[in-house]
Amino acid sequence: AQTVTQSQPEMSVQEAETVTLSCTYDTSESDYYLFWYKQPPSRQMILVIRQEAYKQQNATENRFSVNFQKAAKSFSLKISDSQLGDAAMYFCAYRRVGGGADGLTFGKGTHLIIQP
Amino acid sequence: NAGVTQTPKFQVLKTGQSMTLQCAQDMNHEYMSWYRQDPGMGLRLIHYSVGAGITDQGEVPNGYNVSRSTTEDFPLRLLSAAPSQTSVYFCASSYRVGRHNEKLFFGSGTQLSVL
Numbered sequence: 219a220q221t222v223t224q225s226q227p228e229m230s231v232q233e234a235e236t237v238t239l240s241c242t243y244d245t246s247e248s249d250y251y252l253f254w255y256k257q258p259p260s261r262q263m264i265l266v267i268r269q270e271a272y273k274q275q276n277a278t279e280n281r282f283s284v285n286f287q288k289a290a291k292s293f294s295l296k297i298s299d300s301q302l303g304d305a306a307m308y309f310c311a312y313r314r315v316g317g318g319a320d321g322l323t324f325g326k327g328t329h330l331i332i333q334p
Numbered sequence: 335n336a337g338v339t340q341t342p343k344f345q346v347l348k349t350g351q352s353m354t355l356q357c358a359q360d361m362n363h364e365y366m367s368w369y370r371q372d373p374g375m376g377l378r379l380i381h382y383s384v385g386a387g388i389t390d391q392g393e394v395p396n397g398y399n400v401s402r403s404t405t406e407d408f409p410l411r412l413l414s415a416a417p418s419q420t421s422v423y424f425c426a427s428s429y430r431v432g433r434h435n436e437k438l439f440f441g442s443g444t445q446l447s448v449l
Contacts, residue, residue, distance in 0.1 A: 222376070260442075261422065261442060261443045261445075262440065262442055262443075263377075263424065263426075263440035265437050265438070268437065309376050309377070311376070321367055321369070321379035321382055321392055321393075322369075322377070322379070322438065323376075324375075324376025324377045324378070325376050326374060326375055326376050327374075327375075327376055
């Protein structure tokens with residue numbers, strides 16, 4: 219079974235600075251997807267960024283980028299120029315390809331605090 | 335375009351009561367699923383469906399039933415609620431499952447408390 223580990227229960231960063239959230243995973247599959255989801259206090263699950271394992275290039279979405287290290291099974295999220303609206307729970311998730319009906323496997327989340 | 339709609343948003347039950355959490359999507363998605371989120375935990379898959387008439391169990395299916403009579407609807411039934419089922423429940427859908435799977439669309443969640 220796949221597992222996803224987020225070792226930082228809580229992170230704090232000053233507004234406008236850069237923060238990196240860590241995620242490691244364990245799988246025997248060679249092809250899969252990795253995701254970062256944001257969950258603000260509204261409870262809504264918002265997809266931040268997605269990485270396909272067969273792509274070597276790291277995904278980027280505006281101020282959000284990932285450092286995907288397939289051999290190390292590591293998938294960290296970097297948020298640049300942090301804004302107050304970035305404050306939320308962040309979940310790392312894994313989904314296998316080809317019959318991934320068994321859904322996403324989530325980490326336990328990192329609570330990100332933005333200090334004004 | 336409403337996306338994924340969950341009702342109710344909040345519910346309080348007594349132990350032993352039954353209820354159905356509703357989930358509807360208007361995007362003609364083949365795949366629908368239910369997750370629960372407990373404090374300090376990520377979301378865990380309860381049940382899923384890859385099309386009308388087809389359902390299967392996820393990681394934590396005990397105490398829950400599902401059915402998929404239409405493409406649009408995927409209700410989650412608690413037959414005899416227990417305090418351990420106190421959680422936030424999310425419904426999610428996507429166009430199809432497979433290599434070209436679209437992103438998962440989540441509903442806004444149902445906060446359920448069982449006393």
